[in-house]
Amino acid sequence: MRRRRLPAEIIYTAVSLVKGLIVTGINFWRKKVTLLYPEQRWNLPEGYRGMPVMPVDSKTGRDKCIACGACMRICPEQIITVEHEVGEDKKRKLTAFSIDVSRCMFCGLCTEVCPTGGLVPSELYELSSLSRDEMKYGLDELHKLGGFHPEEPEQEPESDEEEG
Amino acid sequence: MNSEILLIVGKMVLVAAVILGFILFAVLYIIWGLRRVMGFIQSRIGPNRVGPQGIFQTIADALKLLQKEDVIPEGADRWLFTLAPIIVFVPAYLVYVVMPFGDGLVAEDLNIGIVYVSAITSIAVIGIIVAGWASNNKWSLLGAFRAAAQLVAYEVPMVLAICVPVLFAGSLSLQQIVMAQKGYTFGFIPRWFIFSGWGLPAIASVIYLGAGLAEINHTPFDIMEAESELVAGFNVEYSGMKFAFFFLEEFAASFTISAIAVTLFLGGWQPPLPFLGAQLTGFAHTIVSLFWFLVKSGAVVLVLMWIRGTWPRVRVDQLMNFGWKVMIPAGLFTLLAAGTVVAVWG
Numbered sequence: 190m191r192r193r194r195l196p197a198e199i200i201y202t203a204v205s206l207v208k209g210l211i212v213t214g215i216n217f218w219r220k221k222v223t224l225l226y227p228e229q230r231w232n233l234p235e236g237y238r239g240m241p242v243m244p245v246d247s248k249t250g251r252d253k254c255i256a257c258g259a260c261m262r263i264c265p266e267q268i269i270t271v272e273h274e275v276g277e278d279k280k281r282k283l284t285a286f287s288i289d290v291s292r293c294m295f296c297g298l299c300t301e302v303c304p305t306g307g308l309v310p311s312e313l314y315e316l317s318s319l320s321r322d323e324m325k326y327g328l329d330e331l332h333k334l335g336g337f338h339p340e341e342p343e344q345e346p347e348s349d350e351e352e353g
Numbered sequence: 354m355n356s357e358i359l360l361i362v363g364k365m366v367l368v369a370a371v372i373l374g375f376i377l378f379a380v381l382y383i384i385w386g387l388r389r390v391m392g393f394i395q396s397r398i399g400p401n402r403v404g405p406q407g408i409f410q411t412i413a414d415a416l417k418l419l420q421k422e423d424v425i426p427e428g429a430d431r432w433l434f435t436l437a438p439i440i441v442f443v444p445a446y447l448v449y450v451v452m453p454f455g456d457g458l459v460a461e462d463l464n465i466g467i468v469y470v471s472a473i474t475s476i477a478v479i480g481i482i483v484a485g486w487a488s489n490n491k492w493s494l495l496g497a498f499r500a501a502a503q504l505v506a507y508e509v510p511m512v513l514a515i516c517v518p519v520l521f522a523g524s525l526s527l528q529q530i531v532m533a534q535k536g537y538t539f540g541f542i543p544r545w546f547i548f549s550g551w552g553l554p555a556i557a558s559v560i561y562l563g564a565g566l567a568e569i570n571h572t573p574f575d576i577m578e579a580e581s582e583l584v585a586g587f588n589v590e591y592s593g594m595k596f597a598f599f600f601l602e603e604f605a606a607s608f609t610i611s612a613i614a615v616t617l618f619l620g621g622w623q624p625p626l627p628f629l630g631a632q633l634t635g636f637a638h639t640i641v642s643l644f645w646f647l648v649k650s651g652a653v654v655l656v657l658m659w660i661r662g663t664w665p666r667v668r669v670d671q672l673m674n675f676g677w678k679v680m681i682p683a684g685l686f687t688l689l690a691a692g693t694v695v696a697v698w699g
Contacts, residue, residue: 195678209663210659212663213663216394216396217394217659221396223397223398
C-alpha cells in the first residue's frame with residue numbers, strides 16, 4: 190500500500206472505522222444462525238449416516254445378517270463383534286452381535302460393506318448415556334432401533350430410506 | 354451535636370450502599386447486554402437460557418466465581434496480590450459520589466466535580482500496576498506497564514477535551530454543567546453542548562470518548578490485555594472472586610465513561626425534547642431526570658459495545674503515535690478554539 194500523508198491517513202482511518210461499524214450494525218439486525226438445540230432440530234440431509242442399525246423383516250421378524258463378519262473386519266475402530274455357530278445344515282447362524290457406539294465415528298464403512306443390506310445407517314445421533322455399558326448395543330436393541338425393512342408396506346416411521 | 358454526626362454518618366452509609374447497589378446492578382446488566390450485543394453482531398443469539406432472555410446469566414456466573422478456590426500463586430506477593438482488586442475497585446466506586454444521576458440526585462455536588470472525576474479515575478491504574486507486580490508473572494507485569502504508559506498518554510487529551518464543556522458552562526461542578534445545557538433552540542433542538550458551540554464540543558466529545566476508551570482499556574485500546582501477546586494482561590494469575598472484582602471494575606468504568614460523556618456533552622439528565630418531561634416539577638421531575646440520565650448513559654454504553662464488537666486492537670506503537678501525535682494536538686486546538694469562542698462571544 191502506498192504511503193499517505195498524515196491528514197489523508199486520518200480521514201482514511203476515520204472512514205474505514207465507520208464502515209466497520211456499519212457492517213456490524215447491519216449484522217446486528219440480521220436473522221441469527223443459532224439453532225436452539227433441544228427445542229429446534231436439524232433437518233437431516235438425505236443420506237445422513239447416523240448410528241448403524243439392523244432392521245428386521247416385518248413378517249418374519251428376522252434380520253438379513255448372514256454372519257459373514259465383513260463389518261467386523263472393516264471397522265476401523267474394531268467396535269463390532271459378530272459371533273456365529275455353524276448349524277446342522279452347514280450354514281452360519283448369528284448368535285451375538287454388538288456395536289460399542291461410544292467409539293463409533295459414523296464412517297459408515299460397515300454399512301457399505303454389508304453384502305445383504307442387513308446393517309444400515311440410521312438417523313440416530315443423540316446417543317449420550319450415563320455409562321459406557323449402556324452404549325454397547327446388542328442384537329435386540331439394534332433390531333428395535335432399526336425398525337422394519339423399507340420394502341414392507343407397513344413400516345414404522347423410524348425406519349430408513351437407504352439400503353447399505 | 355452527637356445526633357448530627359450520627360445523622361451524617363447514617364446518610365453516608367445509606368448513600369454508599371445505594372451507590373454500591375446501583376453499580377452491582379448496572380454491571381450485571383451491562384455484562385449481560387454486552388454478551389447479547391456481541392452475539393447479535395456475530396449473528397449469534399448469546400446467553401438466553403437463565404431467566405427470561407438470559408437476564409440472570411451474570412448472577413449465575415458470579416455465583417460460580419464465588420464458589421471457586423481462591424488461588425494465590427507461590428511466588429506472588431500475598432498482601433499486594435489480595436489488595437490489588439480492592440485498589441482497582443475503589444476508584445471506580447468513588448467516582449459515583451459526584452455523578453449527577455438526576456436533578457438533585459447527586460451524593461455530593463462538589464464544586465470541582467469534574468477535576469475530582471479525572472483525578473479519581475486515574476488512580477485505578479495504580480491497582481493495575483500493583484496487580485501486575487504482585488502476580489510475579491511476566492505477562493502481568495508487561496500488561497501493567499502498558500496500562501501505565503497508555504494512561505499517561507491519554508489522560509492529557511481527555512482532560513483537554515473535558516475543558517471544552519467546562520469553558521462553555523463556566524463551572525467545574527457536574528450539576529452546574531448539566532444546568533448550563535438547559536433549554537431548547539427553536540423549541541425542539543436541545544441546547545446540549547454536542548449540538549452547540551459551533552461544533553467544538555462535538556469534536557471534544559469524540560476526543561473524550563477516544564481517550565476514555567484508552568483510559569478504561571476498552572477495545573480498540575485494550576493492548577494491556579491483548580490475548581495474543583500477554584495471555585490476559587495484568588490479571589493472568591487472578592481467579593475466582595478477585596478476578597470478578599477486576600471484571601466488575603472494568604464494566605463499572607465503562608459505565609462511568611459513558612455517564613461522564615452524557616453529563617458533559619449530552620445534556621446529563623435534561624430530556625431530549627421539551628414535552629418529554631421538561632415542564633415537570635418536584636418528585637416527578639426527579640424521577641424523569643433519572644430516567645433520561647440512565648437512558649442516555651445506556652445508549653453510550655451500547656455504542657461502546659458496538660465498538661467492542663467491531664474494531665480491531667491497535668498495536669502498541671500505533672497507540673502511542675495516535676495518543677501523542679493526533680489526540681493531544683487535536684485536543685489542544687479544540688480547546689484553543691473553544692477558548693476563543695467563549696472569550697469573543699461568551
